[in-house]
Amino acid sequence: MGEYKIRIGLEIHVELATKTKIFCGCAAAFGAPPNSLCCPTCLGLPGSLPVLNRAAVEFGVRAALALNCTVNLYSEFARKNYFYPDLPKAFQITQHDKPLAVNGKVQYYLEDQPVETVITRLHLEEEAGKSIHSGDSIVGSEYTSVDYNRAGIPLIEIVTAPDITSPAQAKAFLEQLRLILQYAQVSDCKMENGSLRCDANISLHGESGQNGEKVEIKNLNSFRALERALAYEAKRQAKILEQGGVILPETRTWDERAQKTVRMRLKAGAPDYRYFPEPDLPPLELDEAWVEEIRAALPELPLAREERYRSALGLTAYDAGVLVRAPHLAQVFEETVALGHEPQLVANWVTGEYARFARQGSTVSGKVLGELLELIAEGAISASQGKTVLEEMFTNGVSPREFVAAKGLTVIADREVLQSMVEEVLQNHQELVKRYLEGEERLLGFFVGQVMQATKGQAEPRLVNKLLVKALTEGRNWQPREE
Amino acid sequence: MRALAEMLSAGDVTSVELVQHYLDQIQSTDQDIKAFLHVDREGALQAAQAADERRKAGTPLSPWDGIPIAVKDNICTVGMPTTCASRMLKDYYSPFDAEVVTRIKGAGLPILGKTNLDEFAMGSSTEYSAYQITHNPHDLTRVPGGSSGGSAAAVAAGLCPWGLGTDTGGSIRQPAAFCGVVGLKPTFGRVSRWGLVALASSMDQIGPMGRTVEDVEILFSLIAGYDQRDSTSCPDSGYEFGNESLGTLAGIRLGIPEEFFGEGLSPEVAARVREAVRRMEDLGAEVRPISLPHSAYSIDTYLTLVTAEASSNLARYDGVRYGLRVEADDAVSMFKQTRTKGFGPEVKRRIMLGTYVLTASHHAAYYEQARRVRTLITQDVESAFEEVDVVVTPTTPSTAFRIGEKQDPLQMYLSDSYTAIANLAGIPALTLPCGKDKLGLPIGIQLMADHFREDVLFWVGRMLERSLKEADSSGRI
Ligand SMILES: [Zn+2]
Numbered sequence: 001m002g003e004y005k006i007r008i009g010l011e012i013h014v015e016l017a018t019k020t021k022i023f024c025g026c027a028a029a030f031g032a033p034p035n036s037l038c039c040p041t042c043l044g045l046p047g048s049l050p051v052l053n054r055a056a057v058e059f060g061v062r063a064a065l066a067l068n069c070t071v072n073l074y075s076e077f078a079r080k081n082y083f084y085p086d087l088p089k090a091f092q093i094t095q096h097d098k099p100l101a102v103n104g105k106v107q108y109y110l111e112d113q114p115v116e117t118v119i120t121r122l123h124l125e126e127e128a129g130k131s132i133h134s135g136d137s138i139v140g141s142e143y144t145s146v147d148y149n150r151a152g153i154p155l156i157e158i159v160t161a162p163d164i165t166s167p168a169q170a171k172a173f174l175e176q177l178r179l180i181l182q183y184a185q186v187s188d189c190k191m192e193n194g195s196l197r198c199d200a201n202i203s204l205h206g207e208s209g210q211n212g213e214k215v216e217i218k219n220l221n222s223f224r225a226l227e228r229a230l231a232y233e234a235k236r237q238a239k240i241l242e243q244g245g246v247i248l249p250e251t252r253t254w255d256e257r258a259q260k261t262v263r264m265r266l267k268a269g270a271p272d273y274r275y276f277p278e279p280d281l282p283p284l285e286l287d288e289a290w291v292e293e294i295r296a297a298l299p300e301l302p303l304a305r306e307e308r309y310r311s312a313l314g315l316t317a318y319d320a321g322v323l324v325r326a327p328h329l330a331q332v333f334e335e336t337v338a339l340g341h342e343p344q345l346v347a348n349w350v351t352g353e354y355a356r357f358a359r360q361g362s363t364v365s366g367k368v369l370g371e372l373l374e375l376i377a378e379g380a381i382s383a384s385q386g387k388t389v390l391e392e393m394f395t396n397g398v399s400p401r402e403f404v405a406a407k408g409l410t411v412i413a414d415r416e417v418l419q420s421m422v423e424e425v426l427q428n429h430q431e432l433v434k435r436y437l438e439g440e441e442r443l444l445g446f447f448v449g450q451v452m453q454a455t456k457g458q459a460e461p462r463l464v465n466k467l468l469v470k471a472l473t474e475g476r477n478w479q480p481r482e483e
Numbered sequence: 484m485r486a487l488a489e490m491l492s493a494g495d496v497t498s499v500e501l502v503q504h505y506l507d508q509i510q511s512t513d514q515d516i517k518a519f520l521h522v523d524r525e526g527a528l529q530a531a532q533a534a535d536e537r538r539k540a541g542t543p544l545s546p547w548d549g550i551p552i553a554v555k556d557n558i559c560t561v562g563m564p565t566t567c568a569s570r571m572l573k574d575y576y577s578p579f580d581a582e583v584v585t586r587i588k589g590a591g592l593p594i595l596g597k598t599n600l601d602e603f604a605m606g607s608s609t610e611y612s613a614y615q616i617t618h619n620p621h622d623l624t625r626v627p628g629g630s631s632g633g634s635a636a637a638v639a640a641g642l643c644p645w646g647l648g649t650d651t652g653g654s655i656r657q658p659a660a661f662c663g664v665v666g667l668k669p670t671f672g673r674v675s676r677w678g679l680v681a682l683a684s685s686m687d688q689i690g691p692m693g694r695t696v697e698d699v700e701i702l703f704s705l706i707a708g709y710d711q712r713d714s715t716s717c718p719d720s721g722y723e724f725g726n727e728s729l730g731t732l733a734g735i736r737l738g739i740p741e742e743f744f745g746e747g748l749s750p751e752v753a754a755r756v757r758e759a760v761r762r763m764e765d766l767g768a769e770v771r772p773i774s775l776p777h778s779a780y781s782i783d784t785y786l787t788l789v790t791a792e793a794s795s796n797l798a799r800y801d802g803v804r805y806g807l808r809v810e811a812d813d814a815v816s817m818f819k820q821t822r823t824k825g826f827g828p829e830v831k832r833r834i835m836l837g838t839y840v841l842t843a844s845h846h847a848a849y850y851e852q853a854r855r856v857r858t859l860i861t862q863d864v865e866s867a868f869e870e871v872d873v874v875v876t877p878t879t880p881s882t883a884f885r886i887g888e889k890q891d892p893l894q895m896y897l898s899d900s901y902t903a904i905a906n907l908a909g910i911p912a913l914t915l916p917c918g919k920d921k922l923g924l925p926i927g928i929q930l931m932a933d934h935f936r937e938d939v940l941f942w943v944g945r946m947l948e949r950s951l952k953e954a955d956s957s958g959r960i
Contacts, residue, residue, distance in 0.1 A: 040579055044799045046572065047559040047581060047678040051714050081795050081841070083818050090798030138814050146803065274841035276850060279685035279792055281714050 004204040004238050008170050008230060009162035009214075012177065013155050014187045015127060015195040016059040021152035022126050023050030023093065028154070030193055034147040042152035044088030049280050052077075056154035057284065058294060059186045060100050060124045063156050065295050066184035067119050067177075069104030073286045075123075077278040082271055085138070086129035086146050094125035094157070096275045100284070107303055108176035110169050117173050118161035127153040156186075162201065162214075167230035171223050174198055175325075179302045182327055191222055202230055204237045204247070212237050212247030217261055219253045229254040233261050305330065313343040322351045328363065329355055335366020341373050349373065353387050357394040364393050372400040380404060382411050384457055411460045415467070418451070418459060422467045425450045436472060444468060484644065484698045488546045491538060498531035498538070498549025502593050505551055509595070509642050515623055517615045518637035520556050522596035523563050527551055530593035537591065547701065548591030553637045553646035556597035557604050558689065559678035560584050563594070567680050568612035569602045571800045571807050571825030581678020582713070583647060583689050583706045590705045595643050598633025602827045603797060604654055604682045606630050607898035608889065611829045616886060619662060621924055625883040628658030628898070634692050635662040645693035645702050651682045652785050653878075653902025655690045656914040660878035660927025663916045665699045665944070666692040668902075670934050671909035672717035674703075675710030683792035684715075686785075686906040696915055696944040700724055703937060722937060732946055733767035735939070738871030740775045743901055749881045755918040755926045756877045762950045763875075763943065771871055775863045778904055780856050785903035786896060787840050787853035794837025800825060832892060857907050864908040868933040873943055876901050878914040878927030905931050913940040915948055 021028050024041035040048035064071050078096035104119030129151040135141035158177070164170045178189040178196055189196040198220050204212040217233060220226045237247050249267035254260075300308070302324050309320035323330045329350050336346045346369075354369065372393065376386045381404055389409070392398045403409075412418060425447055426433050436443045444465075451464045490496045506524055513519055534549030543549070554560060557567045559577035561584075566572045580588070587594070601611035609617040609632025617632045619625040620640035627636040631648030635658035638646050648655040650668035659666030667690045674689045681687060691702035704724035710716045739760060744753055764770050802808035802821030809820035826834070840849035867874055880900055889895045905912035910931055917928040928947070932939045 043804060045577065045579075045805070046565065046567070046575070046680040046799075047577060047579070049677055049713050051712060079795050081798060083798065083801060083815075085801070085803045085814055088799065088804065090801055091795050140813060144814055272843050274795070274838065274843070274846075276791060276795070276841055276846075279683070279715075280681075 004206050004234075004241065006165055006167075006202060006204060006234050007162040008164035008167070008200060008202045010158075010160045010164065010170060010174065011199045011201070012158040012160075012174070013197040014063070014158065014181060014189060016056055016063075016154040016156060017185070017187050017195075018053060018055040018059055018154055020053055020055070022053050022056040022124070022154035023152055026152065028152075029149070030195075032149055034145075035149060037149040038151070042088065043148055044090075050093060050278075052281060052284070053154065056124060057100075057286070059154065060122070060156050061286070061291055061294050062184050062298065063158075063181055063186045064101030064104065064122045065291075065298055066180050066186075066301055067101075067104040067106060067122065067158070069101035069119055069122055071101045071286065071291050072099065073288055073291070074098065075100045075284045075286075077124075077281045077284065078275045079278050080273040080275055082273055084128070084131070085144055086131040086148070086151065088129065088148060088151055092126060092128065093278055093281070095123035098283075099123035100156075106173060106176055106180065108172055110172045115169065115172075118163055120159045120161050122156055122158050125155050125157060127151060127155050162203070167227045167234065170200060170230055171227040174223060174226060176302065179325065179327070183299055183301050183305075185299065197221075198226055200226060200230055202233050202237070204234065204241060206241060212241055213249040215247060215249065216251045216267075217254055218251060218264065219256075221256070225254055225256060228259065229261055232259070236261070309343075313337070315344055315347050319344070319347040319351050322355075323347065326355070328358070332364070332366045332369060336370045336373065339367070339370040341370060341377075346373065349390075353390055357391060360394070362394050362397075364390070368393060368400065375400055375404060379411055379460070381409050382457065382460055384452070384461060385409055385411070388457070410458060412455050412458045415463070418455075418464060418467055419471075421451050421454055421459075422447075422464065422471050425454065426468075426471060433472070444472075447472075484547065484550065484693070484695075484701055487550055487644065491549050492543075492546070494538070498534040498551075498593065499528060501549065502527045502531040502551050502595070505595055505643055508640075512640055513637075513642060515618060516620055516636050516640050516642065517617050518598050518627075518633045518640065518642055519553070519596045520566060520568060520599050520612075520614055520633065521564055523594060526562060527593040527595050530588075530591075534591045534593065544589060544591035545705070547705070549593065550644060551593040551595045552587055552702075553595050553598050553634055553643040554584065555600055555631050555634050555646070555648050557600060557649055557680040557682075558584060558647060559680070560594065560597065563597055565597070565680065566614070567603045568600045568614055569825065569827070569830070570613045571821075572805075573807065575806050577678070579678060581689075582675035582710045584678060586706050586708070587647075592705075598631070598637055598646060600633055600654075601630035602830050603680070603793070604630040604649055604651060604687075605793065605829050605833050607653070607657055607895050608884070608886075609633060609636075609658070610886060611827060613827055618886070619883045619924075621663060622883065622922070625885050625924070626661065628661035628879075628883060630654040630658070631666075631692065632658045632662075635659050635664055635666070638662070638664045638692050638694060645691065645698050647689055647702075647706070648692045649679060649682075649687060649689050650902075650906065651686045651688075652789060652906050653899040655692060656878050656902050656912060656927065656929060657898055659692055659914045660916070660925065660929075661883040663919075663925030663927075664692055664694055665696050665913070665915045665948075666690060667699050667703055667914075667937065667940070668905055668912045669703065669707065669937060670717075670720075670911045671906075672715050673707050673720040673722075673911075673935065673937070675708070675713040675716050677710055677712040681792075681796040683789040684796065685792060686789065688906075696913070696941055696948050699913070700937075700941045700945075707937075717935075731767040732763055732943060735763075735768040735873065735943060736871040737763060737768050737770045738773035738867055738874045739770060740773050740778065740867070740874060740876060742775055742778045743876035747880050747897065747900065748877060749920070751920040752877050752879070752881060752926050755920075756875070756928050759917040759928050759947060759951070760875055762954075763947055766946055766950060768943070773867050773871060773874065775860070775867060775874075775904070777856060777859045777863050781860055781904045781907055782896060782900050784853045784856045784860065785899065785907055786836070787849050788857065788907075790833045790837030791841050791850050791853075792837070794834045794841065797826075797830065797834055829892070860904060861908045864904065864910060864931075865933075872932065872936075872939055874931040876929045876931070878902065878929040882920045882922070882924035882926060901929060910934055911937045911940055913937075913944050915944050917947070917951060
């Protein structure tokens with residue numbers, strides 16, 4: 001299959017996180033009781049009419065700008081006509097030949113190499129309701145229930161050029177796209193809730209011209225599914241071409257359980273959507289100044305942020321990458337650094353202990369984390385005590401300064417106190433001291449641990465270290481004290 | 484209507500008496516006319532009683548508080564069915580009032596009931612109602628026109644003082660002409676379409692129908708105005724009634740497009756319309772021949788666009804959420820059987836035509852072409868209004884035809900030959916009676932003006948109306 005070039009294009013649907021639906025005032029929310037967020041317009045009752053939600057346009061423009069698209073100051077809505085129970089008007093209001101935006105691009109890294117994918121177009125449309133079939137599909141189900149809460153939630157459809165050359169790149173692209181849209185605050189982009197959905201098309205091109213037609217794959221509900229389905233499909237198509245077979249243009253669906261793609265329908269039988277301009281909505285004409293306002297207010301995007309973390313803040317490439325890919329961590333990082341803490345030190349904390357605790361769901365603000373780092377910097381507590389305090393901050397929401405005071409946590413940095421403890425530890429482990437002196441230097445860690453334990457973690461570890469090394473080296477001919 | 488309003492105001496008559504009078508008329512006459520699909524006796528009397536109480540308390544909602552009205556049954560009304568004269572929406576109750584209904588209720592007008600129409604307003608005779616055929620009060624063997632035939636016949640037969648119709652290609656003006664009443668198709672965007680069950684969204688308008696130009700003007704002033712729920716509604720759409728100065732027609736330029744006086748026009752209709760033009764000339768108007776070169780294509784253009792939009796607008800009647808549902812083994816069969824049973828033949832014909840003209844392989848040749856011609860027709864009209872104030876034409880090629888006479892749908896479509904142009908261009912158009920043919924059937928004259936110039940139509944219409952009335956009482960007609 002190495003002799004075939006793979007061309008992949010993606011079609012992505014993203015639910016915009018506006019408060020209300022795109023053509024009516026109903027709340028656009030996930031998880032409400034079925035059919036509780038509906039009105040005549042989103043149910044398509046006779047006599048109802050759509051009114052465009054300005055916020056949906058704003059979110060769409062923001063997404064378009066974040067993807068480096070050209071925003072069309074003139075665009076039109078169109079009707080896409082087809083019958084389905086969850087489509088209340090039996091047409092979807094979308095944009096067809098005059099979309100909101102065109103000609104964008106997304107830059108991202110694939111195995112540390114910079115790559116780019118062209119965005120062909122981005123348009124606004126409305127979401128359909130949700131059908132729940134009693135059987136596997138609408139045909140043959142005994143009954144189908146429909147929830148129209150989702151009907152009318154604003155969507156953007158993003159179409160890429162077919163310039164993606166591998167399943168891994170498709171996944172990397174989609175991850176970057178999600179990140180950009182999350183940064184631009186247009187959507188939560190949760191694939192598991194369907195607020196980010198992706199269809200892919202893939203075709204194979206041989207050097208000697210044995211090209212396959214474009215095959216579309218639907219039902220890709222996770223990044224992993226996208227990558228695996230494309231890999232499966234590339235292999236399947238290559239095998240057919242190698243055997244002299246023909247790839248027909250068709251639509252296939254990813255069967256998650258069987259881990260393979262299955263034919264839905266041949267393109268020859270594809271529906272004709274009979275598009276025409278939506279007569280109930282005037283053309284969408286945007287004020288250029290308004291678009292520029294949105295552009296100016298665009299938050300920093302992932303690529304720019306990663307660059308800034310590496311060059312301006314001096315973070316390691318790894319930490320910069322981790323932070324940028326985890327916006328909630330990046331936010332805490334930014335807040336803490338803004339308080340004047342050293343960026344790499346903050347990054348260590350945030351990508352390390354902080355990230356570990358945050359995985360359990362709760363969060364701690366940058367301001368509070370800053371307070372903790374301050375305590376450590378002041379020498380009031382040790383870094384290892386800091387970890388304990390951070391855990392308390394996450395699980396019980398304590399304030400670090402109050403907690404340290406209440407628990408009486410302090411760093412034992414008293415040279416004399418520690419010196420006697422060091423000596424006591426060495427005294428109690430003479431056999432190990434001997435081995436250390438014979439060259440088993442890793443035992444130093446053990447001695448440090450013993451001292452820390454003896455002080456319940458309150459010793460200043462760097463000092464303990466220093467005292468131990470000093471005591472051990474000075475005692476190359478070290479003899480137990482006389483009792 | 485002003486006389487009625489004064490009587491109500493003076494306490495010479497109560498709204499309850501008035502409503503009772505019309506209910507009695509409906510009771511005694513409507514079995515022959517069949518204008519109403521639903522009569523809301525209790526609702527109308529209750530509203531009348533409330534109006535009388537407001538009058539007594541000195542707090543009427545408007546000068547017209549308590550004067551009842553009839554509403555075409557494709558306009559949504561809470562508490563009454565809204566069937567569009569279709570089996571598909573038998574017993575359908577809308578959960579909301581149309582904006583125009585909110586407005587007329589806000590002015591205190593009790594609603595007598597819902598009037599008949601061609602199913603989903605598709606037709607020109609009211610014969611395509613799924614429930615009943617409405618008869619022309621001037622000759623019960625003839626059609627009242629359509630699709631607002633119910634409201635036209637009800638006004639003509641004295642079953643209501645005025646009514647609301649809807650007009651997509653002539654559906655107010657053609658039946659008004661056939662029934663000898665006055666009707667206005669307003670400027671597109673001047674009356675909210677919220678609550679009007681859509682036929683062709685880019686052309687539908689709700690409009691007033693009444694016995695005199697003044698009544699139509701009053702009712703127009705009640706329903707016109709901006710509505711944020713209709714995205715095609717224009718700001719500053721309101722209309723203030725109270726234009727008293729009648730004067731002359733001096734300074735008014737009338738354009739006579741010869742294209743509208745050619746083949747297919749009944750000589751009697753032509754004669755009456757030309758006579759009316761002479762009358763207006765006598766009143767001081769200047770008459771100019773004009774040309775609307777693309778008007779010959781208006782009916783084909785109109786049919787292409789109306790069927791395309793209708794095929795999409797009527798797709799929602801699938802049995803899933805409301806209206807008729809024919810149970811079947813699966814959803815697709817349910818769609819098919821529901822639509823097969825729910826729609827009548829004319830609706831099916833138009834849905835099929837509309838689906839055809841939008842299909843990818845025919846889109847360019849039909850739908851796109853029709854959009855281009857629509858632009859040309861609109862340009863014709865715009866340049867005409869650079870030269871004249873009012874374009875005068877017959878409203879219909881003939882007077883009311885006999886029930887069952889037009890079996891060929893194409894012949895039926897030609898009834899809208901002179902009216903569809905106003906819908907394509909979005910301009911206002913008024914029809915008023917200008918005499919009768921030798922059978923005693925009414926003839927209508929159509930006056931069209933530029934966007935938002937309903938005021939000119941009412942001015943010219945009132946002058947012509949008065950002139951015709953004077954002539955009539957002196958025995959010259
Ligand atoms: Zn809604």
